[in-house]
Amino acid sequence: MKAEHYVGGVFRSDGPAFPLIAPADGTELGSVPEAPREVVDDAVAAAREALRGAWGATAAEERAAALRRIADGIEARFGEFVDAEVADTGKPRELAATVDIPRAVGNFRAYADLLYGRPERAYTTQIPGWSTGTGQALNYTVRRPLGVVAIISPWNLPLLLLTWKVAPALAAGNAVVVKPSEETPSTATLLARVVDEAGLPAGAFNLVHGHGTDAAGAFLTGHPGVDAIAFTGESATGAAIMRNAADHVTPVSFELGGKNPALVFADADLDAAVDGTVRSSFTHSGQICLCTERVYVERPIFDEFVARLGAKARALDGYGPMISAGHRDKVLGYYRLAREEGATVVAGGGAPSFGDERDGGFYAEPTVLTGLPETARTVREEIFGPVCHVAPFDTEDEALRLANDSPYGLASTVWTRDLSRAHRVAPRIETGIVWVNCWNLRDLRTPFGGVKASGIGREGGEYSLDFFSEPVNVCIQI
Ligand code: NAD
Numbered sequence: 001m002k003a004e005h006y007v008g009g010v011f012r013s014d015g016p017a018f019p020l021i022a023p024a025d026g027t028e029l030g031s032v033p034e035a036p037r038e039v040v041d042d043a044v045a046a047a048r049e050a051l052r053g054a055w056g057a058t059a060a061e062e063r064a065a066a067l068r069r070i071a072d073g074i075e076a077r078f079g080e081f082v083d084a085e086v087a088d089t090g091k092p093r094e095l096a097a098t099v100d101i102p103r104a105v106g107n108f109r110a111y112a113d114l115l116y117g118r119p120e121r122a123y124t125t126q127i128p129g130w131s132t133g134t135g136q137a138l139n140y141t142v143r144r145p146l147g148v149v150a151i152i153s154p155w156n157l158p159l160l161l162l163t164w165k166v167a168p169a170l171a172a173g174n175a176v177v178v179k180p181s182e183e184t185p186s187t188a189t190l191l192a193r194v195v196d197e198a199g200l201p202a203g204a205f206n207l208v209h210g211h212g213t214d215a216a217g218a219f220l221t222g223h224p225g226v227d228a229i230a231f232t233g234e235s236a237t238g239a240a241i242m243r244n245a246a247d248h249v250t251p252v253s254f255e256l257g258g259k260n261p262a263l264v265f266a267d268a269d270l271d272a273a274v275d276g277t278v279r280s281s282f283t284h285s286g287q288i289c290l291c292t293e294r295v296y297v298e299r300p301i302f303d304e305f306v307a308r309l310g311a312k313a314r315a316l317d318g319y320g321p322m323i324s325a326g327h328r329d330k331v332l333g334y335y336r337l338a339r340e341e342g343a344t345v346v347a348g349g350g351a352p353s354f355g356d357e358r359d360g361g362f363y364a365e366p367t368v369l370t371g372l373p374e375t376a377r378t379v380r381e382e383i384f385g386p387v388c389h390v391a392p393f394d395t396e397d398e399a400l401r402l403a404n405d406s407p408y409g410l411a412s413t414v415w416t417r418d419l420s421r422a423h424r425v426a427p428r429i430e431t432g433i434v435w436v437n438c439w440n441l442r443d444l445r446t447p448f449g450g451v452k453a454s455g456i457g458r459e460g461g462e463y464s465l466d467f468f469s470e471p472v473n474v475c476i477q478i
Contacts, residue, residue: 076100112171139473179217233257266288409430
């Protein structure tokens with residue numbers, strides 16, 4: 001796979017190339033061009049030009065039709081997209097074929113539908129009324145696109161997370177410049193091909209490849225021609241982008257890291273809670289921002305829960321690798337740190353040995369830990385690997401205190417059969433998303449995002465359209 005930039009409707013590959021490594025076996029998959037500043041400048045200029053020209057003049061109906069053509073185009077190349085996502089990430093094919101690529105299609109369809117479903121909120125609201133002092137007035141509010149939007153995405157769900165921003169940004173009438181993760185450039189390149197085939201006006205969608213710090217990501221987010229930044233990635237990167245964007249007071253929407261808690265009460269359906277925690281901690285080898293890394297279990301069922309979770313973790317097979325050698329080393333470093341901090345390793349705790357080509361890849365074992373104090377770095381810091389720490393609690397208040405004692409606040413899960421408890425506890429957990437007796441059950445219209453160091457703003461349904469457009473009030477004296 002040869003990754004290419006797509007700027008102003010033209011594919012190009014300027015800049016020095018760097019190798020793309022398959023995390024599944026460590027082999028070289030292809031090469032990626034590292035966009036120099038001039039390519040980013042060209043992309044921002046092309047986006048501005050598109051807004052001044054054909055794309056800026058496009059009616060909502062035409063934009064919805066364009067989004068549908070993109071969705072159809074991804075579906076038409078479904079196998080290619082799945083292959084590319086599996087090659088870049090090493091994730092199980094089933095995950096890419098049932099989650100990543102279908103959700104990318106769904107992201108475009110959802111925003112095409114929304115343009116029709118609620119046009120009054122997305123575009124025009126009329127409030128007949130009056131202003132004091134100067135007599136009668138009619139106020140109405142129109143929503144205008146922000147302009148050129150920079151979209152920076154991570155490697156864990158490459159196409160899904162990128163399109164989760166591209167679709168609403170285009171729906172609201174913006175032109176976008178997208179920089180996917182340097183680890184996973186392939187499905188973004190395929191998306192550019194689909195956009196090209198879908199006949200969007202040149203410059204509406206631009207793609208540049210490269211790294212973040214002192215590279216394409218920083219050139220883009222510090223660019224004076226960028227009107228807004230939508231970013232998903234680590235909290236520390238979000239802070240760096242904010243500093244970079246501060247000079248131009250560029251608005252940001254941030255989906256950042258997490259250290260997500262699960263609260264398992266003694267009245268929970270234990271089978272569901274154990275199976276749910278296996279999913280929430282180990283899906284995609286823990287490399288989903290929503291994955292559980294802290295599990296708090298009410299003391300009467302603690303021992304049984306730990307034994308069952310540990311047995312299931314040990315029995316997991318067919319799991320994918322960490323994204324890179326560097327990330328594998330980071331995760332294994334936390335496994336070592338956990339032991340130094342005094343953890344009991346219930347399951348995993350090292351690197352697996354398969355005896356086949358996977359031994360050239362970057363794997364870490366699904367790992368269950370217990371026995372650490374809440375002050376341990378292993379319990380406080382986001383690891384982003386297949387690992388959770390399980391600790392007991394005695395009261396509902398204690399469970400809440402433990403869950404909330406974190407710099408992060410993205411997602412949480414609550415396992416209980418007591419409806420009153422669920423309603424009592426859920427709003428008191430300091431996370432943007434609370435799942436009760438489930439995990440990662442998504443309705444794309446609901447607000448998605450984190451509190452504290454986990455993010456700024458919400459994505460999803462009209463929340464995204466709100467971010468990607470500016471309400472402008474028009475007041476007419478009558
Ligand atoms: P990352 O922050 O290292 O990189 C994300 C993107 O930012 C990449 O495209 C990278 O090139 C770019 N980047 C890095 N430094 C930059 C800079 N200084 N300026 C501009 N761009 C820069 O994150 P990652 O390792 O790719 O992804 C994992 C992280 O993402 C985890 O922390 C995870 O929790 C988080 N995440 C959050 C969500 C969410 O919805 N909240 C979803 C997925 C992942």
